[in-house]
Amino acid sequence: MLDIVIIGAGPAGLAAALRLHQQGFTPRLFEAVPEIKPLGVGVDIKPYAVKELTELGLYEEFCAISVEAQESIFYTGYGQQIFGEQCGRHMGYEHDQRFVHRGHLQMMLYRAVQERLGPDAITLGCRCVDFTQDQHGVTVTFDNSQNPAAPQQVRADVVIGVDGIRSVVRSQLLPASERSHFSGLTLYRGVTVMPPIKTGGSILHIGDPIRQGTLIVYPIQDNVDGQGNQLVNWVIEQAEKPQSEEDWNQQTGVKEIEHVFDDCQLGFLNVSEMIRQARECYLFPLIDHDPLPQWSFGRITLLGDAAHAMYPRGGNSVCQAFVDARVLAEKLSAISDPVAALQAYEEERRDKVNWLVLASRGEGPEVVRRIVEERSGGKPFDDIETIFPHEEALAIFSEYHAKAGMRIPGQKENAAPGKYQSVFATEQK
Incomplete structure (x- = not known):
């Protein structure tokens, strides 16, 4: 059986480990941070990605930490409705569409990996700094200064780089890909505890893009305070001065944005008050990477944001990573030559996802x-x-x-x- 090393224990890396375990492999995961914490804000999990979680046997647990999407409605900046459609099963898809806190999703997958692969499957505080490969395998070198008990080097038959948008694995395989693509836009991402909006499973798309920018609102946790209130995720996209990657995930206040949607009269939601009452707010430069010409290099491949970092428009980033995980595990199980298996995985996935990377740059x-x-x-x-x-x-x-x-x-x-x-x-x- 192949010895597989996964670099990165975010949602994508954890999903890859679970899919590989389903196929009989026992991968080892190495994560740079010394502790896995439930960080982040909301993510929109499409029906095709809920299908992936269901096949992992996680549907009931996922439902317990998420909110079912029922409808998606578009409004002008004045609050006038433009268009609406139903979501997930309500539209006739086989599976739900669901909203969830990214950190809660990651912790659910983390628990599943520990339960199924064992408590030693993930090594924390171990940052990949280099790797070399020959015809027989790959040697990975780590900075273990945050966890001296962790190995400085490991040997594997296959290495999967799932280390995110600032991937060390990708930058070594494709040095030209290290430069990110900045959109000229900045995201303010916040969460507010408040009563359910409309159906309690509604995603709202609000604003005049030219005059105000874009606001997207959806719930990510039910009954967050024991009093029936939801944790509501909101995202404001606005043109800003260029940000650097060092500004990623920077906590900020709401003074600059609290009055942007004062003209919006929805009747059922005071947008400005929702922004003012934010429990927390983060600033993100809207960045991605150009579509990659290649993912797999011998016994090493890329998965998730390391392979196809995209703008969060459309809610496809982590969803596509879950599909990557299944396809990769299937190819490694079905094809005895790992180099050929990684190539087959890339051939099935790369062009499809590269289209989405570019599509996400459009509206x-x-x-x-x-x-x-x-x-x-x-x-x-x-x-x-x-x-x-x-x-x-x-x-x-x-x-x-x-x-x-x-x-x-x-x-x-x-x-x-x-x-x-x-x-x-x-x-x-």
């Missing part, structure tokens, strides 16, 4: 708010059908879902003819 379905803003002159309207007919909105959403691999149940194979292709993908720059 995706969020384009409907810009279309309405341009056609209405940035003013309130009397009838959305005169500005943006429902059938036009439906065509945009149908095409996006199809291209992202989430074809709406009942939609014909050729129902998305490519009319809105430019909305979803941009040229690589």
Whole structure:
């Protein structure tokens, strides 16, 4: 049986370990941080990714820490509805769509790895600094200064780099990929404890992109305080001066953004008050990496953000990593030559995910708010059908879902003819 080393114990690395274990492997994980903590804010787990968690036997536990998505609604910056659609099972998909705190998702996967692979499966405080390979295997060198009991070197048949957007493994394999691509936009990501909004499983897309920026709101934990309130995740995307990667995950206040959506009159939600009452708020530069020309190099490959760091638009990043994990485990199980197995994994996954990396740079379905803003002159309207007919909105959403691999149940194979292709993908720059 192959000896497999995974570099990184975030959600993607943990999912990879669980998928490999399903196939009979016992991978070893090495993580740079000395302690796994439930960090981060909200993530949107699409039905195809819930399917992956279900196949790992984690559905019930996942439901206990997450909120089922019921509807997705788009509003102008004045609070006028543009378009709405149902989510997950409510739209006819086989599986739910669910919202969850990233840290809670990671801790669930971490517990599962410890239970199934054993408490020694993950070595913490062990940062990968170098690796070399020959025809028989890979030697990985670590900085173990935070955990002197950890090894400084290990030998493996296969190494999987799952060490995130600032991947050491990727930067050594592809030095030119080390430079990140900054969008010119900054995300303010916060969480607020508050009563359920609308269905209690609604995701709201609010704002006039030109005038205000974008606000996305959705719940990530039910009954967070024992009084029926939810933990609600919100994200504001705005043009800002360039940020560096050193500003990643920087805690900040809300003074700069608390009045941005004062004009938004939703009736059921005071947006400005939600922002002011934030329990915490973080600043993120919106960055990704250009699509990679290669993932697998002999006995070493990449997975998750290390392979395809993308903007969080569309909620596909961690979801795609879960698919990576399954495909990689299947190939390593089915193909006896590990080099050929890693190549087969890349051939199945790379082009599909590279499309999503570029698509995430475009507006995706969020384009409907810009279309309405341009056609209405940035003013309130009397009838959305005169500005943006429902059938036009439906065509945009149908095409996006199809291209992202989430074809709406009942939609014909050729129902998305490519009319809105430019909305979803941009040229690589």
